[in-house]
Amino acid sequence: MFATTPLRIVAVSAGLSQPSSTRLLADRLAAAARERLAAEQHRDVEIQVVELRDLAVDIANHLVSGFPSAKLREAIDAVTEADGLIAVTPVFTASYSGLFKSFFDLIDHTALTGKPVVIAATGGTARHSLVLEHALRPLFAYLRAVTVPTSVYAASEDWGSSGDEYTEGLPSRIRRAGGELASAVLGRTVSGASRTPGLDDGEDAVVPFEQQLADLRLD
Numbered sequence: 001m002f003a004t005t006p007l008r009i010v011a012v013s014a015g016l017s018q019p020s021s022t023r024l025l026a027d028r029l030a031a032a033a034r035e036r037l038a039a040e041q042h043r044d045v046e047i048q049v050v051e052l053r054d055l056a057v058d059i060a061n062h063l064v065s066g067f068p069s070a071k072l073r074e075a076i077d078a079v080t081e082a083d084g085l086i087a088v089t090p091v092f093t094a095s096y097s098g099l100f101k102s103f104f105d106l107i108d109h110t111a112l113t114g115k116p117v118v119i120a121a122t123g124g125t126a127r128h129s130l131v132l133e134h135a136l137r138p139l140f141a142y143l144r145a146v147t148v149p150t151s152v153y154a155a156s157e158d159w160g161s162s163g164d165e166y167t168e169g170l171p172s173r174i175r176r177a178g179g180e181l182a183s184a185v186l187g188r189t190v191s192g193a194s195r196t197p198g199l200d201d202g203e204d205a206v207v208p209f210e211q212q213l214a215d216l217r218l219d
């Protein structure tokens, strides 16, 4: 018997093609997370995919006007209220796409604090896989999200490949990332909050720098 409140996983896909390999990767990651969540927690899982392609004009309008359309507001709310997030971009010119970045530019920089996130990208060449580490991971660190260790990159040649001596095949990486997202979501849900008591108790916990220097001199 499943508990009543479903867990919400939101996958953001910035793919432009139709069909889109970025969307396919987002769907596969969401399915992997759902499978693990259902197996471990016997909770219903709701998956929502936010296709940025359909919001491109709304995103541009929001950037220049400062106001979101209703459907963009809905997408931003879905992302900020999700229990877990999957963020997938195509690689454009060796980085995340402009559409992907513009969407996350519109999200308040504290709104993803503590949120478990899987980062993933698709590209024409495997040589650009480090885009996950030099572009996406720092972006989500700035947004204070908790990015799971396994990030997933799918170059054209990865679809249908079984990996090599050093790397797993794509299905296995997807399963691992989905499992890590599920664990992170459950850890956060079980503890009931993303705040760490004692560490996040606000201004009182901050010792002024001059005081820290004075304490050092006394030691």
Ligand SMILES: Cc1cc2nc3c(=O)[nH]c(=O)nc-3n(C[C@H](O)[C@H](O)[C@H](O)COP(=O)(O)O)c2cc1C
Pocket (backbone or CB within 6 Å): 014, 015, 016, 017, 018, 019, 020, 021, 022, 023, 090, 091, 092, 093, 094, 095, 122, 123, 124, 125, 126, 128
């Ligand atoms: C404008 C543009 C720039 C691109 N730049 C890169 C790149 O620098 N590195 C790379 O590996 N692939 C690059 N690609 C290929 C796309 O990342 C790749 O085809 C992607 O998987 C497309 O995703 P989609 O099927 O979801 O649209 C580029 C594609 C476009 C259209």
